[in-house]
Amino acid sequence: MSSYWFAGRTAILATMHRKEAAIAPLLTSAFALEIVVPDGFDSDQFGTFTRDIKRPADQLATARLKAMHALEHLGAALGTELAIASEGSFGPHPLMPYVPLNRELVLLVDRRHGLEIAGHAATPDTNYSHQQVDSLEAALKFAQSAGFPSHGLVVMPAAEGSDPTEIHKGITQEDQFREIVTATLKRHGRAHLETDMRAMMNPTRMKAIALATQDLIRKLQQTCPQCHAPGFDVGDRQPGLPCALCHAPTSLTLAALYRCAQCGFTETVRYPDGQDFADPAHCAYCNP
Ligand SMILES: [Zn+2]
Ligand SMILES: [Zn+2]
Structure with missing residues (x-):
């Protein structure tokens, strides 16, 4: 049982932006962990989604940096070698370039046991988008399509390299949005x-972070x-799962x-996916 590795331990959740709401309850109920969210942990120093601070590396490397940073600064004080960090990214779906894809990663770093395990989620369920507008009407239309006001918006001048004081984040009130636009x-x-x-x-996005946390828990529960x-x-x-009709190997997973x-x-x-044969629709001979 992997709970033996974590029960009763304290984990630092190296995060801000209230991601603990999605991550902490799932992990505590799975492993009897105590999760501590440090006050004033500035994860924005590792990059933000808006163009004011560039992100340094790929998702895993960034999450690792956050976890290590938390352990270095707070590990000794809290008497723990366990940290959790999370990192998300947004971009075009690799197969459908017009569909945005949200990838979330939740990483557990356990320095006591030398463990580094990441849970992943990838979902097209995201409001990720941006648009340039030259009228308030167009701005309000964008806001409506983006799930505003339950989802916050960012407004800034259209030109790159603009004054940081003109970047307005976290807008969730319609009158405030109208005024800034x-x-x-x-x-x-x-x-x-x-x-x-x-x-x-x-x-x-909170839902996607919860999905990645569930994936992490699933992996942590699978023991060697x-x-x-x-x-x-x-x-x-x-690959190589045989076609159900002609038994030729397909690109589906055999092992x-x-x-x-x-x-x-x-x-x-x-046969990890629980089927011995592939649907002939995946066969290069039966369905060329
Ligand atoms: Zn082993
Ligand atoms: Zn076939």
């Missing part, structure tokens, strides 16, 4: 609007048959290779 249009002619993707401004370390998960998938990051134990599981 009107002032920006008056001064600059055009305004750049975008959805505020910070978790506390975006209930849809040899050394019992948590995080025994699929490292590689081998999943599980690997333990702690002791290196591997296990091959055939």
Whole structure:
């Protein structure tokens, strides 16, 4: 049981923007962990979604930086070597470029056991978008399509490199939105609007963070048959599931290779998706 690794321990949740609302209850109920959210942890120093601070590295590297930073500064004071960090990204869906995709990652770093395990979620359920407008009417139309006011918005001048004091985040009131858009249009002619993707401004994103947390919990609960370390998960998938009609190998998964990051134990599981044959729709011969 992986709860043995975590029960009674304290984990620092290296986050701001109230992401703990999505992450903490799920983890505490799964592992009897105590989760501490440090006051004034400035995760924005690791980059923000709006263009004021550039993000440094990929999602995993950024989450790792946050977790390490928290452990370095607070680990000793809190007597813990366990930290959790989360990181999201937004961009076009790899297969459908017009569909936005929200990827969320929740990372657990356990320095006592040398563990680093990440839960993932990828969902097209996001309001992520931006638009340049030259009228209040167009701005209000964008706001409506972006789920405002339950989802926050960002307003700034349309030109890059503008004055940071003219970047207004976290707008959730319609009169405030009208006022800022009107002032920006008056001064600059055009305004750049975008959805505020910070978790506390975006209930849809909160749901995606909860999904990634559930994925992390699932992985933590899968333990290595040899050394019992948590995080025994699929490292590689081998294609070749035979077609149900002609038995030719397809691109669907025939076997999943599980690997333990702690002791290196591997296990091959055939037919991991619970089916012995592929639908002929996936067959290059039956359905060319
Ligand atoms: Zn192992
Ligand atoms: Zn076939």
